[in-house]
Amino acid sequence: MTKRRMRLGLSVANFGYHYAAWRLPESRNEADHDIGHHLRNAEIAERGLMDFLFFADLAVVRDVEHPTIRRDMEQSHLKLEPSLVCSALAACTSRIGLVPTMSTTFNQPYNLARRLASIDHISNGRMGWNLVTSTDKEEAANFGLSAPLTSEQRHARAREFAEVVRGLWDSWDDDAFMRDKVSGRYFDRAKVHFLNHEGTHFNVRGPLDTARPPQGQLPIITAGASANAQELAAEVADMVYSAFAHFDMAQNYYASVKGRLAKYGRCPDSLRIMAGIMPIVGHTREEAQAKFDRLQDLLDPRVANGMLLINQFPDMSAYGPDDKVPDMQVMDIHLTAARDPGVTARLMERARREGMTMRQLYAAVSAGFWHLGVIGTPTEVADTMQTWFEQGAADGFVVQPPYLPGSAEDFVDMVIPELQRRGLFRTEYEGRTLRQNLGLPVVPSRYAA
């Protein structure tokens, strides 16, 4: 039996995950609308033999007039539409997988199925789909909804949506197109399948106007800590993007999601849990810390206060960076759904106990917070990853680089060789498609005899 290997994705959010990334002098000024920037990141990930590039997405510019959340000082709210970025990258890369975010709430399944199938053809089988159900109120307002759907509504729609999309991908058998010039038969009618789906949310006849994608079924990644989200993952996903800063919480989540698979007739290995990680890597711990400090020095306190507010901290904008963190209650409004408010409360409690300054609180939140943050040497980063990987907290990681392309290069050049030395990560791509590289089995068409 071959050794279990880690899977690695690179999440590319314009300039990177740190709020001050765009202010680094070396950052490209127009990274948010420059395909060249995305291509550089793709080439770095491909050089590192990573599995895929991941594109988060919200079709909205949020809180833009909010008095405390200074979106006008932040990056990453403006962007190119991610599936189109993936399509452009598909034409310019050869090995890296490409995973855009697409919402089941704001799309129609027929159109989404053909878009993803199209890029899977263009990329020769390197596409995945980050399936989201969209919880953001302001995003909903761009699509005619005055409020987001409830969790039940979103997940019921998503389940049916995924079922329709997967059915449409099987519209044509792999050998349906005979293109026989002699007989004049272009395709074999016996190998075309009408979906004839009539459901609660969608009526879709089919067949798809795109041939079966090279991968047959594209890998689906989902996220979310709620019971509904975990259930959806267990039912339809090939990967789950998990978000935990602490090992024990990640381990609980891992067990909880995997424990739901049996009821869908799936084995634990069929779903890969990918933990978000923000690594800041240096040859020495001091060098790594200096990289982080450089970013923190560029973090305007006004931006930091907004960052705290978004993460459910109280409004502490009256306090300066050198003031002690005040004794205030965590907000009970959940600006971001499906996150555990206890995380924020615990950090506030720790801040008071340790007498942290506001500046120290900014750093604690910037360094990871919802995800695993590691500042250290390649050995230290690899140690943490190995622990999570070997002790039931993750099957792989989605790297959230604090700034791009610099920290992606650091990860690829320093951490990946260390993971390879330990036999935890591939030294060459196993296959040509994203499915193959992820080690997911071939899915025969539902109509196959």
Added chain:
Amino acid sequence: MNRRMRLGLSMAGAGEGATGAALFENILRRLQLAESAGFDFALFPDEAAAAVGGAFHAGLEPLTLLSALAAVTRHVGLIATASTRLQDPFHLARKLASIDHLSGGRAGWNLATAATGGETRNFGLPVDEPAAALDARAREFLSIVRRLFVSWDADAFPRDLASGIYMDRAKMHRLEHAGAHYKVRGPLDVAQPPQGEAIPVMTSATTADAQDFAAEFADIVHDRPATADAARAQYRAVKARLSRHGRPPESLLMMPGVTPLVAGTQQRADDLRGALYDRADPDEGPDARGAIVAGTPAHIADILEGWIASDAADGFVVLTSGLPGGVEDFVALVVPELQRRDLVGSSYEAATLRGYLGL
């Protein structure tokens, strides 16, 4: 100087006979042919349904395809078909704006207002919606999309390292649209595209209502009249309506589809015409091929020049026949003849699709 003839190339059927990356490469080859010949744009038709009763071949979704093609071409304009009945205005605005950024200002939109029978069944829509309702929806949709394109002024992003100001909120324009069909808050999450509000819009205009719509909103009208007389009648009807909207005649280009059959002799060209009639698909509508222009390169150039001179067209969308003497020969033999006559340029002389079209 002669009046400039605009040229587009239809991408219908491009890529046929392949799947996976080979499908994409076949399409790219056709597009490179258009680019090498200096075509103003390539037109990507679309139906979000598989016509399994006919000679259907599986293709790729046009907007997705455009993005990939934009990454590997430099000049040629890229016009995708998208129906206002099937799309969502916010989604479509961000896709078109994204493609316009990705291509450096080469995106265009062939606006369809209806859904075909197959499309209604794939999207769970009612069939046979009245034209007036589709028209009203299209007007609202287009107005939303155009205003979303300019959600941000061109100089809304100082990205000033010293002050830490990334975007200038005073240069943002929220839409706050609430109409009969759509509620859209805005702003768009994409910076103003290179062509701004004016990403070229193409429509069909065969009915009086569609001609009114085109005269008010479109930059290009593309249909497939079978004869020069029919083209002239449509040309007059659309152009006459422009003044009602304060538009000069040259602000809208009439670009009918033509199917060229190029041959060394007229006899050979007439044989090809016969072959084309013989293999006509019974499901094919009467206007599928537009005017068939068969002859030697000089003869075809005469015909096209005659259409331009007699106000039957401002340019043409070249359609493919699947026969010898089609697009490849048109590019190799007819385009140089048109260049000699100074009817088309020999290189791209502007930076954007709007620029190529002289809009």
